[in-house]
Amino acid sequence: MPNSAQHRKEGVRTEMRRRAFALAAALIRIARAGQGIAPELAAALRRSAIEITVAVEDSDSEHNAILVRAVRTSIALSRLAVEEGILSYFDCNTITSAGESFLKFLDKTAEVLQGEAGLQLQDLFSADLQKIKVAAKSGNVEMQEKEEASPLQHVQEGQGEDTEAQQEGLASYGESLAGENKSATAANAAKAEMRQSILLQHIRRSTRPAAAGAGEQEGCRFRDLQEFFPEVSERTLRYDLEKLVRAGLVERLRHGRGGTYYRPVQRGAAAEAEEM
Incomplete structure:
Protein backbone atom coordinates (compact mmCIF):
# COMPACT_ATOMS: atom_id res chain seq x y z
CA MET A 1 0.00 0.00 0.00
CA SER A 126 -27.42 1.05 4.85
CA ALA A 127 -27.63 -0.73 1.52
CA ASP A 128 -27.22 2.64 -0.21
CA LEU A 129 -23.54 2.72 0.73
CA GLN A 130 -23.08 -0.68 -0.87
CA LYS A 131 -24.84 0.48 -4.04
CA ILE A 132 -22.35 3.32 -4.43
CA LYS A 133 -19.40 0.97 -3.94
CA VAL A 134 -20.73 -1.65 -6.38
CA ALA A 135 -21.59 1.02 -8.93
CA ALA A 136 -18.14 2.54 -8.65
CA LYS A 137 -16.49 -0.85 -9.24
CA SER A 138 -18.75 -1.81 -12.14
CA GLY A 139 -18.11 1.56 -13.76
CA ASN A 140 -14.33 1.23 -13.38
CA VAL A 141 -14.23 4.33 -11.19
CA GLU A 142 -10.76 4.61 -9.69
CA MET A 143 -10.10 6.23 -6.33
CA GLN A 144 -7.47 8.94 -6.64
CA GLU A 145 -5.20 9.69 -3.70
CA LYS A 146 -5.53 13.46 -4.00
CA GLU A 147 -8.78 13.96 -5.88
CA GLU A 148 -11.64 11.54 -6.51
CA ALA A 149 -13.34 11.86 -9.90
CA SER A 150 -17.14 11.75 -9.87
CA PRO A 151 -19.13 9.19 -11.87
CA LEU A 152 -20.26 12.04 -14.15
CA GLN A 153 -16.67 12.82 -15.16
CA HIS A 154 -16.03 9.19 -16.09
CA VAL A 155 -19.18 9.00 -18.22
CA GLN A 156 -18.25 12.20 -20.06
CA GLU A 157 -14.81 10.78 -20.88
CA GLY A 158 -16.54 7.94 -22.82
CA GLN A 159 -14.33 4.91 -22.27
CA GLY A 160 -15.71 2.51 -24.96
CA GLU A 161 -17.44 -0.60 -23.68
CA ASP A 162 -17.42 0.72 -20.10
CA THR A 163 -19.74 3.65 -20.91
CA GLU A 164 -23.01 1.77 -20.27
CA ALA A 165 -21.76 0.43 -16.94
CA GLN A 166 -20.60 3.92 -15.97
CA GLN A 167 -24.01 5.36 -16.76
CA GLU A 168 -25.60 2.74 -14.55
CA GLY A 169 -23.12 3.69 -11.84
CA LEU A 170 -24.08 7.37 -12.20
CA ALA A 171 -27.78 6.53 -11.96
CA SER A 172 -27.21 4.45 -8.83
CA TYR A 173 -25.04 7.20 -7.37
CA GLY A 174 -27.79 9.77 -7.95
CA GLU A 175 -30.46 7.54 -6.44
CA SER A 176 -28.29 7.00 -3.39
CA LEU A 177 -27.79 10.72 -2.90
CA ALA A 178 -31.53 11.29 -3.20
CA GLY A 179 -32.11 8.59 -0.58
CA GLU A 180 -29.59 10.21 1.76
CA ASN A 181 -31.31 13.59 1.37
CA LYS A 182 -34.69 12.05 2.19
CA SER A 183 -33.21 10.35 5.25
CA ALA A 184 -31.67 13.62 6.44
CA THR A 185 -35.00 15.43 5.97
CA ALA A 186 -36.86 12.75 7.93
CA ALA A 187 -34.26 12.88 10.72
CA ASN A 188 -34.55 16.68 10.98
CA ALA A 189 -38.35 16.44 11.11
CA ALA A 190 -38.13 13.84 13.90
CA LYS A 191 -35.74 16.07 15.86
CA ALA A 192 -38.07 19.06 15.50
CA GLU A 193 -41.06 17.00 16.66
CA MET A 194 -39.17 15.74 19.71
CA ARG A 195 -37.90 19.24 20.51
CA GLN A 196 -41.41 20.71 20.30
CA SER A 197 -42.82 17.96 22.50
CA ILE A 198 -40.19 18.68 25.16
CA LEU A 199 -40.85 22.40 24.86
CA LEU A 200 -44.59 21.88 25.39
CA GLN A 201 -43.97 19.67 28.43
CA HIS A 202 -41.66 22.29 29.94
CA ILE A 203 -44.22 25.08 29.44
CA ARG A 204 -46.93 22.94 31.05
CA ARG A 205 -44.75 22.09 34.04
CA SER A 206 -43.59 25.67 34.51
CA THR A 207 -47.01 27.30 34.30
CA ARG A 208 -48.84 27.11 37.60
CA PRO A 209 -52.51 27.96 38.14
CA ALA A 210 -53.00 31.53 39.29
CA ALA A 211 -53.84 32.10 42.95
CA ALA A 212 -57.36 33.20 43.83
CA GLY A 213 -57.84 36.87 43.00
CA ALA A 214 -54.44 37.10 41.32
CA GLY A 215 -55.76 37.17 37.75
CA GLU A 216 -54.68 34.85 34.94
CA GLN A 217 -51.72 32.53 35.14
CA GLU A 218 -48.63 34.16 33.73
CA GLY A 219 -46.88 31.37 31.80
CA CYS A 220 -43.24 31.08 30.69
CA ARG A 221 -41.17 34.00 29.51
CA PHE A 222 -39.44 33.57 26.20
CA ARG A 223 -36.18 34.58 27.90
CA ASP A 224 -36.59 31.74 30.42
CA LEU A 225 -37.21 29.28 27.60
CA GLN A 226 -33.99 30.41 25.95
CA GLU A 227 -32.10 29.71 29.18
CA PHE A 228 -33.66 26.25 29.44
CA PHE A 229 -32.71 25.46 25.82
CA PRO A 230 -29.29 27.17 25.50
CA GLU A 231 -28.21 25.03 22.54
CA VAL A 232 -31.29 25.96 20.45
CA SER A 233 -31.02 29.13 18.38
CA GLU A 234 -33.52 31.95 18.94
CA ARG A 235 -34.88 31.50 15.41
CA THR A 236 -35.46 27.77 15.90
CA LEU A 237 -37.07 28.30 19.30
CA ARG A 238 -39.46 30.90 17.90
CA TYR A 239 -40.30 28.54 15.04
CA ASP A 240 -41.10 25.72 17.48
CA LEU A 241 -43.27 28.01 19.59
CA GLU A 242 -45.13 29.23 16.53
CA LYS A 243 -45.84 25.61 15.55
CA LEU A 244 -47.29 24.97 19.02
CA VAL A 245 -49.37 28.16 18.85
CA ARG A 246 -50.80 27.25 15.45
CA ALA A 247 -51.59 23.75 16.71
CA GLY A 248 -53.67 25.28 19.50
CA LEU A 249 -51.48 23.81 22.24
CA VAL A 250 -49.89 27.05 23.45
CA GLU A 251 -50.99 30.68 23.48
CA ARG A 252 -48.79 33.75 23.26
CA LEU A 253 -49.13 36.56 25.81
CA ARG A 254 -47.48 39.96 25.68
CA HIS A 255 -46.64 41.84 28.83
CA GLY A 256 -45.04 45.01 27.54
CA ARG A 257 -41.51 45.51 28.78
CA GLY A 258 -41.69 42.21 30.64
CA GLY A 259 -41.36 40.38 27.35
CA THR A 260 -43.44 37.70 25.68
CA TYR A 261 -44.94 34.85 27.68
CA TYR A 262 -46.27 31.47 26.57
CA ARG A 263 -48.75 29.33 28.45
CA PRO A 264 -50.56 26.07 27.66
CA VAL A 265 -54.08 26.30 26.28
CA GLN A 266 -56.62 25.22 28.86
CA ARG A 267 -58.25 21.96 27.85
CA GLY A 268 -61.21 20.01 29.13
CA ALA A 269 -60.98 16.77 31.07
CA ALA A 270 -61.91 14.77 27.98
CA ALA A 271 -58.97 16.16 26.04
CA GLU A 272 -56.63 15.47 28.94
CA ALA A 273 -57.82 11.87 29.18
CA GLU A 274 -57.47 11.35 25.43
CA GLU A 275 -53.85 12.57 25.49
CA MET A 276 -53.03 10.27 28.39
Missing part, protein backbone atom coordinates in the same frame (compact mmCIF):
# COMPACT_ATOMS: atom_id res chain seq x y z
CA PRO A 2 1.39 3.45 -0.90
CA ASN A 3 2.66 5.48 2.01
CA SER A 4 0.19 8.29 1.37
CA ALA A 5 -2.76 5.86 1.50
CA GLN A 6 -1.38 4.29 4.68
CA HIS A 7 -0.95 7.70 6.29
CA ARG A 8 -4.49 8.62 5.33
CA LYS A 9 -5.83 5.44 6.91
CA GLU A 10 -3.83 6.05 10.08
CA GLY A 11 -5.17 9.59 10.21
CA VAL A 12 -8.74 8.31 9.94
CA ARG A 13 -8.11 5.77 12.69
CA THR A 14 -6.68 8.48 14.95
CA GLU A 15 -9.68 10.74 14.36
CA MET A 16 -12.04 7.80 14.97
CA ARG A 17 -10.44 7.19 18.36
CA ARG A 18 -10.58 10.87 19.24
CA ARG A 19 -14.27 11.12 18.44
CA ALA A 20 -15.05 7.85 20.23
CA PHE A 21 -13.22 8.94 23.38
CA ALA A 22 -14.94 12.35 23.31
CA LEU A 23 -18.34 10.67 23.12
CA ALA A 24 -17.46 8.19 25.87
CA ALA A 25 -16.23 11.04 28.09
CA ALA A 26 -19.50 12.93 27.55
CA LEU A 27 -21.52 9.83 28.47
CA ILE A 28 -19.53 9.31 31.67
CA ARG A 29 -19.77 13.00 32.60
CA ILE A 30 -23.54 13.05 32.10
CA ALA A 31 -23.94 9.75 33.95
CA ARG A 32 -22.05 11.18 36.92
CA ALA A 33 -23.35 14.74 37.04
CA GLY A 34 -26.44 14.82 34.81
CA GLN A 35 -29.36 17.00 35.87
CA GLY A 36 -31.75 14.71 37.77
CA ILE A 37 -30.57 11.61 35.94
CA ALA A 38 -32.01 8.26 37.06
CA PRO A 39 -29.54 5.67 38.46
CA GLU A 40 -30.61 3.03 35.90
CA LEU A 41 -30.00 5.44 33.03
CA ALA A 42 -26.63 6.47 34.46
CA ALA A 43 -25.56 2.81 34.61
CA ALA A 44 -26.68 2.22 31.00
CA LEU A 45 -24.76 5.27 29.76
CA ARG A 46 -21.63 4.12 31.58
CA ARG A 47 -21.92 0.69 29.94
CA SER A 48 -22.18 2.31 26.51
CA ALA A 49 -19.12 4.46 27.26
CA ILE A 50 -17.08 1.38 28.22
CA GLU A 51 -18.18 -0.54 25.11
CA ILE A 52 -17.26 2.39 22.86
CA THR A 53 -13.85 2.82 24.48
CA VAL A 54 -12.97 -0.86 24.20
CA ALA A 55 -14.41 -1.50 20.73
CA VAL A 56 -12.69 1.44 19.00
CA GLU A 57 -9.27 -0.05 19.76
CA ASP A 58 -9.96 -3.14 17.62
CA SER A 59 -10.61 -3.29 13.88
CA ASP A 60 -12.36 -6.66 13.54
CA SER A 61 -15.97 -6.80 12.37
CA GLU A 62 -17.28 -7.97 15.75
CA HIS A 63 -15.86 -4.98 17.60
CA ASN A 64 -17.01 -2.57 14.90
CA ALA A 65 -20.54 -3.96 15.25
CA ILE A 66 -20.31 -3.46 19.03
CA LEU A 67 -19.05 0.09 18.51
CA VAL A 68 -21.90 1.14 16.22
CA ARG A 69 -24.50 -0.62 18.40
CA ALA A 70 -23.22 1.12 21.55
CA VAL A 71 -23.38 4.54 19.90
CA ARG A 72 -26.89 3.94 18.59
CA THR A 73 -28.00 2.61 21.98
CA SER A 74 -26.75 5.71 23.79
CA ILE A 75 -28.64 7.93 21.31
CA ALA A 76 -31.87 5.94 21.68
CA LEU A 77 -31.60 5.90 25.48
CA SER A 78 -31.07 9.65 25.71
CA ARG A 79 -34.08 10.39 23.48
CA LEU A 80 -36.31 8.07 25.49
CA ALA A 81 -35.05 9.48 28.77
CA VAL A 82 -35.72 13.10 27.84
CA GLU A 83 -39.27 12.21 26.81
CA GLU A 84 -39.78 10.56 30.20
CA GLY A 85 -38.37 13.60 31.97
CA ILE A 86 -35.38 11.81 33.52
CA LEU A 87 -32.74 13.54 31.39
CA SER A 88 -32.40 17.21 30.49
CA TYR A 89 -32.80 18.33 26.91
CA PHE A 90 -29.30 19.82 27.02
CA ASP A 91 -27.71 16.49 28.01
CA CYS A 92 -29.79 14.64 25.43
CA ASN A 93 -28.66 17.02 22.70
CA THR A 94 -25.02 16.58 23.75
CA ILE A 95 -25.27 12.80 23.38
CA THR A 96 -27.30 12.72 20.16
CA SER A 97 -25.17 15.36 18.42
CA ALA A 98 -21.88 13.65 19.28
CA GLY A 99 -23.27 10.19 18.50
CA GLU A 100 -24.80 11.11 15.14
CA SER A 101 -21.67 13.01 14.15
CA PHE A 102 -19.56 9.95 14.98
CA LEU A 103 -21.80 7.61 12.94
CA LYS A 104 -21.65 9.97 9.95
CA PHE A 105 -17.86 10.05 10.27
CA LEU A 106 -17.73 6.24 10.18
CA ASP A 107 -20.00 6.21 7.15
CA LYS A 108 -17.93 8.75 5.22
CA THR A 109 -14.60 7.09 6.01
CA ALA A 110 -15.71 3.50 5.33
CA GLU A 111 -14.12 3.63 1.86
CA VAL A 112 -10.76 4.71 3.29
CA LEU A 113 -10.75 1.91 5.85
CA GLN A 114 -12.05 -0.75 3.49
CA GLY A 115 -9.55 -3.55 3.08
CA GLU A 116 -8.25 -3.26 6.63
CA ALA A 117 -8.12 -6.70 8.23
CA GLY A 118 -11.53 -7.69 9.47
CA LEU A 119 -13.08 -4.26 8.93
CA GLN A 120 -16.52 -4.68 7.37
CA LEU A 121 -18.37 -1.42 7.82
CA GLN A 122 -20.59 -2.30 4.87
CA ASP A 123 -22.43 -4.71 7.17
CA LEU A 124 -23.13 -1.91 9.64
CA PHE A 125 -24.63 0.76 7.40
Whole structure:
Protein backbone atom coordinates (compact mmCIF):
# COMPACT_ATOMS: atom_id res chain seq x y z
CA MET A 1 0.00 0.00 0.00
CA PRO A 2 1.39 3.45 -0.90
CA ASN A 3 2.66 5.48 2.01
CA SER A 4 0.19 8.29 1.37
CA ALA A 5 -2.76 5.86 1.50
CA GLN A 6 -1.38 4.29 4.68
CA HIS A 7 -0.95 7.70 6.29
CA ARG A 8 -4.49 8.62 5.33
CA LYS A 9 -5.83 5.44 6.91
CA GLU A 10 -3.83 6.05 10.08
CA GLY A 11 -5.17 9.59 10.21
CA VAL A 12 -8.74 8.31 9.94
CA ARG A 13 -8.11 5.77 12.69
CA THR A 14 -6.68 8.48 14.95
CA GLU A 15 -9.68 10.74 14.36
CA MET A 16 -12.04 7.80 14.97
CA ARG A 17 -10.44 7.19 18.36
CA ARG A 18 -10.58 10.87 19.24
CA ARG A 19 -14.27 11.12 18.44
CA ALA A 20 -15.05 7.85 20.23
CA PHE A 21 -13.22 8.94 23.38
CA ALA A 22 -14.94 12.35 23.31
CA LEU A 23 -18.34 10.67 23.12
CA ALA A 24 -17.46 8.19 25.87
CA ALA A 25 -16.23 11.04 28.09
CA ALA A 26 -19.50 12.93 27.55
CA LEU A 27 -21.52 9.83 28.47
CA ILE A 28 -19.53 9.31 31.67
CA ARG A 29 -19.77 13.00 32.60
CA ILE A 30 -23.54 13.05 32.10
CA ALA A 31 -23.94 9.75 33.95
CA ARG A 32 -22.05 11.18 36.92
CA ALA A 33 -23.35 14.74 37.04
CA GLY A 34 -26.44 14.82 34.81
CA GLN A 35 -29.36 17.00 35.87
CA GLY A 36 -31.75 14.71 37.77
CA ILE A 37 -30.57 11.61 35.94
CA ALA A 38 -32.01 8.26 37.06
CA PRO A 39 -29.54 5.67 38.46
CA GLU A 40 -30.61 3.03 35.90
CA LEU A 41 -30.00 5.44 33.03
CA ALA A 42 -26.63 6.47 34.46
CA ALA A 43 -25.56 2.81 34.61
CA ALA A 44 -26.68 2.22 31.00
CA LEU A 45 -24.76 5.27 29.76
CA ARG A 46 -21.63 4.12 31.58
CA ARG A 47 -21.92 0.69 29.94
CA SER A 48 -22.18 2.31 26.51
CA ALA A 49 -19.12 4.46 27.26
CA ILE A 50 -17.08 1.38 28.22
CA GLU A 51 -18.18 -0.54 25.11
CA ILE A 52 -17.26 2.39 22.86
CA THR A 53 -13.85 2.82 24.48
CA VAL A 54 -12.97 -0.86 24.20
CA ALA A 55 -14.41 -1.50 20.73
CA VAL A 56 -12.69 1.44 19.00
CA GLU A 57 -9.27 -0.05 19.76
CA ASP A 58 -9.96 -3.14 17.62
CA SER A 59 -10.61 -3.29 13.88
CA ASP A 60 -12.36 -6.66 13.54
CA SER A 61 -15.97 -6.80 12.37
CA GLU A 62 -17.28 -7.97 15.75
CA HIS A 63 -15.86 -4.98 17.60
CA ASN A 64 -17.01 -2.57 14.90
CA ALA A 65 -20.54 -3.96 15.25
CA ILE A 66 -20.31 -3.46 19.03
CA LEU A 67 -19.05 0.09 18.51
CA VAL A 68 -21.90 1.14 16.22
CA ARG A 69 -24.50 -0.62 18.40
CA ALA A 70 -23.22 1.12 21.55
CA VAL A 71 -23.38 4.54 19.90
CA ARG A 72 -26.89 3.94 18.59
CA THR A 73 -28.00 2.61 21.98
CA SER A 74 -26.75 5.71 23.79
CA ILE A 75 -28.64 7.93 21.31
CA ALA A 76 -31.87 5.94 21.68
CA LEU A 77 -31.60 5.90 25.48
CA SER A 78 -31.07 9.65 25.71
CA ARG A 79 -34.08 10.39 23.48
CA LEU A 80 -36.31 8.07 25.49
CA ALA A 81 -35.05 9.48 28.77
CA VAL A 82 -35.72 13.10 27.84
CA GLU A 83 -39.27 12.21 26.81
CA GLU A 84 -39.78 10.56 30.20
CA GLY A 85 -38.37 13.60 31.97
CA ILE A 86 -35.38 11.81 33.52
CA LEU A 87 -32.74 13.54 31.39
CA SER A 88 -32.40 17.21 30.49
CA TYR A 89 -32.80 18.33 26.91
CA PHE A 90 -29.30 19.82 27.02
CA ASP A 91 -27.71 16.49 28.01
CA CYS A 92 -29.79 14.64 25.43
CA ASN A 93 -28.66 17.02 22.70
CA THR A 94 -25.02 16.58 23.75
CA ILE A 95 -25.27 12.80 23.38
CA THR A 96 -27.30 12.72 20.16
CA SER A 97 -25.17 15.36 18.42
CA ALA A 98 -21.88 13.65 19.28
CA GLY A 99 -23.27 10.19 18.50
CA GLU A 100 -24.80 11.11 15.14
CA SER A 101 -21.67 13.01 14.15
CA PHE A 102 -19.56 9.95 14.98
CA LEU A 103 -21.80 7.61 12.94
CA LYS A 104 -21.65 9.97 9.95
CA PHE A 105 -17.86 10.05 10.27
CA LEU A 106 -17.73 6.24 10.18
CA ASP A 107 -20.00 6.21 7.15
CA LYS A 108 -17.93 8.75 5.22
CA THR A 109 -14.60 7.09 6.01
CA ALA A 110 -15.71 3.50 5.33
CA GLU A 111 -14.12 3.63 1.86
CA VAL A 112 -10.76 4.71 3.29
CA LEU A 113 -10.75 1.91 5.85
CA GLN A 114 -12.05 -0.75 3.49
CA GLY A 115 -9.55 -3.55 3.08
CA GLU A 116 -8.25 -3.26 6.63
CA ALA A 117 -8.12 -6.70 8.23
CA GLY A 118 -11.53 -7.69 9.47
CA LEU A 119 -13.08 -4.26 8.93
CA GLN A 120 -16.52 -4.68 7.37
CA LEU A 121 -18.37 -1.42 7.82
CA GLN A 122 -20.59 -2.30 4.87
CA ASP A 123 -22.43 -4.71 7.17
CA LEU A 124 -23.13 -1.91 9.64
CA PHE A 125 -24.63 0.76 7.40
CA SER A 126 -27.42 1.05 4.85
CA ALA A 127 -27.63 -0.73 1.52
CA ASP A 128 -27.22 2.64 -0.21
CA LEU A 129 -23.54 2.72 0.73
CA GLN A 130 -23.08 -0.68 -0.87
CA LYS A 131 -24.84 0.48 -4.04
CA ILE A 132 -22.35 3.32 -4.43
CA LYS A 133 -19.40 0.97 -3.94
CA VAL A 134 -20.73 -1.65 -6.38
CA ALA A 135 -21.59 1.02 -8.93
CA ALA A 136 -18.14 2.54 -8.65
CA LYS A 137 -16.49 -0.85 -9.24
CA SER A 138 -18.75 -1.81 -12.14
CA GLY A 139 -18.11 1.56 -13.76
CA ASN A 140 -14.33 1.23 -13.38
CA VAL A 141 -14.23 4.33 -11.19
CA GLU A 142 -10.76 4.61 -9.69
CA MET A 143 -10.10 6.23 -6.33
CA GLN A 144 -7.47 8.94 -6.64
CA GLU A 145 -5.20 9.69 -3.70
CA LYS A 146 -5.53 13.46 -4.00
CA GLU A 147 -8.78 13.96 -5.88
CA GLU A 148 -11.64 11.54 -6.51
CA ALA A 149 -13.34 11.86 -9.90
CA SER A 150 -17.14 11.75 -9.87
CA PRO A 151 -19.13 9.19 -11.87
CA LEU A 152 -20.26 12.04 -14.15
CA GLN A 153 -16.67 12.82 -15.16
CA HIS A 154 -16.03 9.19 -16.09
CA VAL A 155 -19.18 9.00 -18.22
CA GLN A 156 -18.25 12.20 -20.06
CA GLU A 157 -14.81 10.78 -20.88
CA GLY A 158 -16.54 7.94 -22.82
CA GLN A 159 -14.33 4.91 -22.27
CA GLY A 160 -15.71 2.51 -24.96
CA GLU A 161 -17.44 -0.60 -23.68
CA ASP A 162 -17.42 0.72 -20.10
CA THR A 163 -19.74 3.65 -20.91
CA GLU A 164 -23.01 1.77 -20.27
CA ALA A 165 -21.76 0.43 -16.94
CA GLN A 166 -20.60 3.92 -15.97
CA GLN A 167 -24.01 5.36 -16.76
CA GLU A 168 -25.60 2.74 -14.55
CA GLY A 169 -23.12 3.69 -11.84
CA LEU A 170 -24.08 7.37 -12.20
CA ALA A 171 -27.78 6.53 -11.96
CA SER A 172 -27.21 4.45 -8.83
CA TYR A 173 -25.04 7.20 -7.37
CA GLY A 174 -27.79 9.77 -7.95
CA GLU A 175 -30.46 7.54 -6.44
CA SER A 176 -28.29 7.00 -3.39
CA LEU A 177 -27.79 10.72 -2.90
CA ALA A 178 -31.53 11.29 -3.20
CA GLY A 179 -32.11 8.59 -0.58
CA GLU A 180 -29.59 10.21 1.76
CA ASN A 181 -31.31 13.59 1.37
CA LYS A 182 -34.69 12.05 2.19
CA SER A 183 -33.21 10.35 5.25
CA ALA A 184 -31.67 13.62 6.44
CA THR A 185 -35.00 15.43 5.97
CA ALA A 186 -36.86 12.75 7.93
CA ALA A 187 -34.26 12.88 10.72
CA ASN A 188 -34.55 16.68 10.98
CA ALA A 189 -38.35 16.44 11.11
CA ALA A 190 -38.13 13.84 13.90
CA LYS A 191 -35.74 16.07 15.86
CA ALA A 192 -38.07 19.06 15.50
CA GLU A 193 -41.06 17.00 16.66
CA MET A 194 -39.17 15.74 19.71
CA ARG A 195 -37.90 19.24 20.51
CA GLN A 196 -41.41 20.71 20.30
CA SER A 197 -42.82 17.96 22.50
CA ILE A 198 -40.19 18.68 25.16
CA LEU A 199 -40.85 22.40 24.86
CA LEU A 200 -44.59 21.88 25.39
CA GLN A 201 -43.97 19.67 28.43
CA HIS A 202 -41.66 22.29 29.94
CA ILE A 203 -44.22 25.08 29.44
CA ARG A 204 -46.93 22.94 31.05
CA ARG A 205 -44.75 22.09 34.04
CA SER A 206 -43.59 25.67 34.51
CA THR A 207 -47.01 27.30 34.30
CA ARG A 208 -48.84 27.11 37.60
CA PRO A 209 -52.51 27.96 38.14
CA ALA A 210 -53.00 31.53 39.29
CA ALA A 211 -53.84 32.10 42.95
CA ALA A 212 -57.36 33.20 43.83
CA GLY A 213 -57.84 36.87 43.00
CA ALA A 214 -54.44 37.10 41.32
CA GLY A 215 -55.76 37.17 37.75
CA GLU A 216 -54.68 34.85 34.94
CA GLN A 217 -51.72 32.53 35.14
CA GLU A 218 -48.63 34.16 33.73
CA GLY A 219 -46.88 31.37 31.80
CA CYS A 220 -43.24 31.08 30.69
CA ARG A 221 -41.17 34.00 29.51
CA PHE A 222 -39.44 33.57 26.20
CA ARG A 223 -36.18 34.58 27.90
CA ASP A 224 -36.59 31.74 30.42
CA LEU A 225 -37.21 29.28 27.60
CA GLN A 226 -33.99 30.41 25.95
CA GLU A 227 -32.10 29.71 29.18
CA PHE A 228 -33.66 26.25 29.44
CA PHE A 229 -32.71 25.46 25.82
CA PRO A 230 -29.29 27.17 25.50
CA GLU A 231 -28.21 25.03 22.54
CA VAL A 232 -31.29 25.96 20.45
CA SER A 233 -31.02 29.13 18.38
CA GLU A 234 -33.52 31.95 18.94
CA ARG A 235 -34.88 31.50 15.41
CA THR A 236 -35.46 27.77 15.90
CA LEU A 237 -37.07 28.30 19.30
CA ARG A 238 -39.46 30.90 17.90
CA TYR A 239 -40.30 28.54 15.04
CA ASP A 240 -41.10 25.72 17.48
CA LEU A 241 -43.27 28.01 19.59
CA GLU A 242 -45.13 29.23 16.53
CA LYS A 243 -45.84 25.61 15.55
CA LEU A 244 -47.29 24.97 19.02
CA VAL A 245 -49.37 28.16 18.85
CA ARG A 246 -50.80 27.25 15.45
CA ALA A 247 -51.59 23.75 16.71
CA GLY A 248 -53.67 25.28 19.50
CA LEU A 249 -51.48 23.81 22.24
CA VAL A 250 -49.89 27.05 23.45
CA GLU A 251 -50.99 30.68 23.48
CA ARG A 252 -48.79 33.75 23.26
CA LEU A 253 -49.13 36.56 25.81
CA ARG A 254 -47.48 39.96 25.68
CA HIS A 255 -46.64 41.84 28.83
CA GLY A 256 -45.04 45.01 27.54
CA ARG A 257 -41.51 45.51 28.78
CA GLY A 258 -41.69 42.21 30.64
CA GLY A 259 -41.36 40.38 27.35
CA THR A 260 -43.44 37.70 25.68
CA TYR A 261 -44.94 34.85 27.68
CA TYR A 262 -46.27 31.47 26.57
CA ARG A 263 -48.75 29.33 28.45
CA PRO A 264 -50.56 26.07 27.66
CA VAL A 265 -54.08 26.30 26.28
CA GLN A 266 -56.62 25.22 28.86
CA ARG A 267 -58.25 21.96 27.85
CA GLY A 268 -61.21 20.01 29.13
CA ALA A 269 -60.98 16.77 31.07
CA ALA A 270 -61.91 14.77 27.98
CA ALA A 271 -58.97 16.16 26.04
CA GLU A 272 -56.63 15.47 28.94
CA ALA A 273 -57.82 11.87 29.18
CA GLU A 274 -57.47 11.35 25.43
CA GLU A 275 -53.85 12.57 25.49
CA MET A 276 -53.03 10.27 28.39
